[in-house]
Amino acid sequence: MAAGEGHRLHRLGLVVNMVGGLRNLIFPLIAIAFGTSTLDFGYLLLVGIAILFIGFTLFFSWLAWTRFRYIIGVEEIRIESGILNRNARSIPFERIQDVSIEQKLIPRLLGLGEVKFETGGGEGDEGTLAYVSTEEGERLRELVRDRKEGAVATPAPEIANNDDGTADIRRFEPEAEPLFAMDTQRIFTFGLFEFSLVIFAVLFGVAQQFEFILPFNLYDIGAWIGIVEDSGIDIDAISWGARIFGAMAALASLIAIGIATGLLRTFLREYGFRLDRTPKGFRRRRGLTTLTDVVMPAHRVQAAIVQTGFFRRRWGWHALKFVSLAQDSKEEGSHVVAPFAQRPEIDPIMKEAAITPETLDIGFRRLDWRWWFDQWALLLPFALLPIVGLLIFTDVGARAALILLLPVIAALFVWLSWRHCKKALDENQLYFREGWWSPKLTIAPQVKIQSIEISQGPIARLRGLAEMEFGIAGGALSIGGIPVGEANAIRQRLLDEIVKVDFADVNRG
Amino acid sequence: MTDCAGFTPTAPLAIEEMDVNYKGFGAINCLVSAIQQRHISNMDEATETEELTRLHPxxxxxxxxxxxxxxxxxxxxxxxxxxxxxxxxxxxxxxxxxxxxxxxxxxxxxxxxxxxRYIHRGFHMSADRIRIVRGYLFRSDTIVPFGRIQHIDVDQGPIQRRYDLATLTVHTAGNHNSTVSLPGLLHEDAIAMREEIRAHIKRDAI
Known part of the structure; x- marks a missing residue:
């Protein structure tokens, strides 16, 4: 490109980079200081290395600075960078969700800021200008806002401003009925299903950490028996009846502890659970000690997940999660909107997010069983080889043949997993059920799919089967064991729906 | 060539290429075509019929x-x-x-x-989507609609620059396939493709 086209970053950014480099230099310099303290010219060496390093940092950040340009186009921002590897990134204004200006301490002292253009792309790092002057940052933010509004008709404000200054009447109204809430009794029932023995893992972990202060070896059963005998009990003298009773008591206490842990954890997390439908979106409040209050815009919902468990399914308990363009919290992709509810309670919540619950006539179909069989068969040699080795080279004898049950059990699990995997497709949505121990149903609106990949490994190719992987913002959906022809037909059909609507329109409020 | 259209439209091109330039790989050639023949027989229902474009040699x-x-x-x-x-x-x-x-x-x-890798890689850009096919043992065939593209990169490494080539990368909001890249394009072609995709994003939005 011609020199001079576009804008450069602020020169003082070099100073910020240098200071950042200095911070990395502290520990190596201390190490060198120790290493050279016996030498006469040690300090001279130290200063020399520091100057050399700073010089290098400055030189390379200067080089990067000279090769960095950002260009404000009519429809896009273009960022060109790279010393050897040249990168030219084009970010259409239409896609920019948010322009953030971040000012850390040192840039703030110099009147600089880091401008980030957020587009909702999958990896987070979208477009960063480090550093420009604060005025330039404000100018860019205004500019993006203007260009976006120029291209898009401004959506009507959700709450009209009145002339007399009372901005929001609704604020003074009593809070409306929640979309979903859980009372104490519900949370108690929920807690019973959240049976957890995690406490033992924690205790064991703690004991392992502080083993050195324990008076005996944790793994020495003899020592444990010793403790019992020290308190005046002779283990050999205990009758079988008492032993069985003891074992039962131990089991019962284990179960009791598991239930108590589940109850405690559930109450801490879910106490006062309440989901509201506000003009801004879904608002979820919950928690006993740490109360959280999350708002998720309804149009950002990308898919719904209905999850249940092996036992709770018998009583009709399900959890509803929304997969969302997780702008609010980067670590949590899907938001729980109803952790423990019956289907009649869940379906209306789903409808609020413009997702239609599945119906009976939707036609769920199983996938090709050979896809599952091949996976099992591939693992078989790895399981059989050690068994054969044991049988031949050791004298464990016929008892070892019991290990042969393992592949049989594995086959049972594979079969169960195949039986519970089903897909369905209607005009607007994609449905996928999976899992037999904790069954899960994913409902994805077709227009919210970002990309479709069909992939095949060598064995699948001989079978004529393929896996379809759908790119969903904030979640993943892949369905294996579909005949190639059908996969192509499904993709064709979905794409024709998808291309009709632009991303910005799908995810606009 | 039409009977091969579908999931592996690169296949016929691939065999041609081998005949012309890589006579030495005769045995592999036979194996490849044998496997592909079997594969193609599974492809009757395939619907993607457009020709794929090769990368620059x-x-x-x-x-x-x-x-x-x-x-x-x-x-x-x-x-x-x-x-x-x-x-x-x-x-x-x-x-x-x-x-x-x-x-x-x-x-x-x-x-x-x-x-x-080269003979099994191809792409096709239509009016509203880009399709990228790659892999021989493990195949993948990805389609990204322009309407779902977030931003676009054109990269050029030092060796690529010597041959005036570039890599086009499109980013989507999906967690899977959040970046889909296509190397081995002429730099000017990559730029032209970028402009076309970008123009489409703009047009959609109005």
């Missing part, structure tokens, strides 16, 4: 140069070991116990793999 050179740079890590120690062994042995020519296996491995990764 110079892309093979670029990937070969990159691969040989990596192979130097193996070759240089092998030469040293070979020399040391030669100096220590009493008579005779160098026996090649180090250098021959390493050269075979290098030949596989430098000569064979870039070529095989």
């Amino acid at each position: 110079d892309h093979v050179k670029v990937t070969r140069i990159v691969a040989s740079l990596f192979m130097l890590v193996l070759i240089i120690p092998a030469i040293i070991a070979e020399t040391a062994a030669y100096l220590n042995q009493e008579s005779g020519p160098p026996n090649g116990v180090f250098i021959i296996p390493v050269l075979l491995i290098a030949a596989f990764f430098v000569l064979f793999m870039p070529w095989r």
Whole structure:
């Protein structure tokens, strides 16, 4: 490109980079200081290395600075960078969700800021200008806002401003009925299903950490028996009846502890659970000690997940999660909107997010069983080889043949997993059920799919089967064991729906 | 060629390429076409019928140069070991116990793999979507609608620049396939493709 086209970053950014480099230099310099303290010219060496390093940092950040340009186009921002590897990134204004200006301490002292253009792309790092002057940052933010509004008709404000200054009447109204809430009794029932023995893992972990202060070896059963005998009990003298009773008591206490842990954890997390439908979106409040209050815009919902468990399914308990363009919290992709509810309670919540619950006539179909069989068969040699080795080279004898049950059990699990995997497709949505121990149903609106990949490994190719992987913002959906022809037909059909609507329109409020 | 259309439209192109340039790979050629023949018979219901575009031929050179740079890590120690062994042995020519296996491995990764990757990679850009097909043993066929593209990169590495090639990368909001890249395009083609996609995003939004 011609020199001079576009804008450069602020020169003082070099100073910020240098200071950042200095911070990395502290520990190596201390190490060198120790290493050279016996030498006469040690300090001279130290200063020399520091100057050399700073010089290098400055030189390379200067080089990067000279090769960095950002260009404000009519429809896009273009960022060109790279010393050897040249990168030219084009970010259409239409896609920019948010322009953030971040000012850390040192840039703030110099009147600089880091401008980030957020587009909702999958990896987070979208477009960063480090550093420009604060005025330039404000100018860019205004500019993006203007260009976006120029291209898009401004959506009507959700709450009209009145002339007399009372901005929001609704604020003074009593809070409306929640979309979903859980009372104490519900949370108690929920807690019973959240049976957890995690406490033992924690205790064991703690004991392992502080083993050195324990008076005996944790793994020495003899020592444990010793403790019992020290308190005046002779283990050999205990009758079988008492032993069985003891074992039962131990089991019962284990179960009791598991239930108590589940109850405690559930109450801490879910106490006062309440989901509201506000003009801004879904608002979820919950928690006993740490109360959280999350708002998720309804149009950002990308898919719904209905999850249940092996036992709770018998009583009709399900959890509803929304997969969302997780702008609010980067670590949590899907938001729980109803952790423990019956289907009649869940379906209306789903409808609020413009997702239609599945119906009976939707036609769920199983996938090709050979896809599952091949996976099992591939693992078989790895399981059989050690068994054969044991049988031949050791004298464990016929008892070892019991290990042969393992592949049989594995086959049972594979079969169960195949039986519970089903897909369905209607005009607007994609449905996928999976899992037999904790069954899960994913409902994805077709227009919210970002990309479709069909992939095949060598064995699948001989079978004529393929896996379809759908790119969903904030979640993943892949369905294996579909005949190639059908996969192509499904993709064709979905794409024709998808291309009709632009991303910005799908995810606009 | 139409009967091969579908999931692996690169297949017929691939066999042609081998006939013309790589007669030495006759045995592999037969194997490939045998597997593909079987594969094609499964393809009756396939619906994607458009022709795929190959990458620029110079892309093979670029990937070969990159691969040989990596192979130097193996070759240089092998030469040293070979020399040391030669100096220590009493008579005779160098026996090649180090250098021959390493050269075979290098030949596989430098000569064979870039070529095989190249012949199985193709793309197609239609009015509203881009399709990228790649892989031989493990195949993938990805379509990204323009309406779902967040932003677009055109990258050029130092070796690519020598051949005036570039890599086009499109980013989506999906967690899977959040970046889909297409190397081995002429730089001006990559720029033109970028402009076309960008224009489409703009047009959609109005």
